[in-house]
Amino acid sequence: MRNYEMRRYLLLTGYAGMDSWGSCATKASELPSGFAYSKPYELADYYVVFVNLPSEGRTSDEFFEKLFKKIGIELRQDEVVIFAHGAHTKHNVGSKDEDFYKLSVQGDLCYHLFATGFAHDRQHYFPFWLINAINNCLQGDGINWNSPKYGTIPSWDEIQVEARKRPRGLSVLKHRLGHVFLSLRTDCAGIIRSGEHERLEYARKVIEEHQVEQNYYLRLLADYQFFVLGKKDFELLTKITTHCTDTDLPDDYTIRKLLGDETFSWKLFLVKQTNNGEIDLESDVVKFLVALNDALEKRDEKIMVDVICGKKIPNFGGEQFIAWIRATDKALEKTIG
C-alpha cells in the first residue's frame, strides 16, 4: 500500500464584497460546484484554497466537513489552517468558534476568526495582511509572490503561529474596559499615598479637572456597564448616558458575551443575575463611585478624601477599589490571555 503523503492546506474564507477579496472570490467561483471554493494553489510548501461565502453565508462544522471531502483534505493526516471571517450580530457572515470544536479534535487543524477594517499590516494584523497580499499576488494560474512590498512568503510555521493568536477583538475589549477607570485608579493611589496635608490639595485638583462634566463618575460607570453588557443607558438617580458607541465594541463583543452566561462572574463585574443584566446598585464599588460623584457635585475635597481613604463606605475605599480592578483584570486575563 502506498504511503499517504501529508499535505498542508491554508483555507481563506471570505464573502463577496469583502475588502481585498476580489481575485480570491473570482478564483473561488471558477469551479462548477454548489460550494464556491477554488482549486488548491501551491505557495511554498503548502496549498492555498479560497472559500467564497454568499452574502448571508454562515458556516458550520458540517460545512467544513463537506468542504474537506470535496477538496480531498484528510483531516487525520493533513495539516490545516483556516483564516475565516468571524460572524457577529452586526454582520452574520462567516464562522464562529463552535464551527471548529468538533473538527479541531479530529486532526491537526487550527483556525483564526478575523475581522475586516483593520490595517493591512503583517506585524500587527497578519490575517488581513495575508488575504490582501495573496489577493494581489494571484496571477493567471498561480500565486506570483514577487512584489518586494510583501516581503518573504509567509512560512507554514508563521501561518500556524498567527492562526493560534487570539482574535484581536477580545484583547481590545479588555484594553477598553481597563481604560475606563485608569485615571481614577491613579488618583486613588496618589491620594492614599500622599501625606495627610497634601491629600486635600490633591483632591482639589481632581475636582477641578472633572467638575466640568456633570455626573462624571456615574458616567464612568455607564461606560463600564456598556462594555460589560452592551447597554447604552442605566437608571441611577438620573439617566446617565455612556460616551461609548457601538463601534467601541470590537467585533460586537461584550464582556458578558465573551465570558458566556454560564461562567459569567456576575458579582465581580457588578451585574445582577437577571435576564437583562443590570448594575447592582448595592455593590460596594457602585456605592464608592456614587459617593465620589457626590463629592464632585458638591465640589467637596474633604468628602472625596474620606471616600478614597475608606472613611465613608464601610470597609471599602480606594485600596479596595484598586483591588477590585485587579481582580476583574485577572479574570479577563485568564480567559483572553
Place this chain on the structure above:
Amino acid sequence: MAKAKILIIDDLPEYLNSLRRALENDFEIVVATSFDEAKGKMSKELSLLLVDICLDESRPGIDRGGIEVLRWSKKNYPAIPVVMMSAYRDFDAAVDCLNSGAEKFLRKPIDVWQLKEELKSLTKQS
C-alpha cells in the same frame, strides 16, 4: 535642587492629567498627546521621556506610534532615557522597544509609587 523634567506622551488626556497629579511633587511634568506635539516639546533640558506605545486609541494593539517617538528621540536626543508603557501584554512590542534603545518597558496599569521610584532612579534623583 531643580526637579528633573519629564515629558509624558499618551493620547489619553485624562490619564496624562492623573499621572501629572501623581508625579508633579517630585518632577517637573510636561505632557503631549501626539508625536507632533511631543516633537515641539522636546529639548535637551528633559531628563526623561515616558511614552505609551499606542498613540491612537481608536487602533489599540495596532498603532505603535510610541515606538516611532522612541526611535526619533534616540536618534535626535540619544542621552535622554526613554521609558515605554503599554496596556497590552505584547512581547514583540516589548522586545522592539528594548532593541530600539528604551531603558524600561512598563505595563499599564502602572503602580504610581513604583513608577515614581523607577523615574527617580533613572533621572538619578534620590
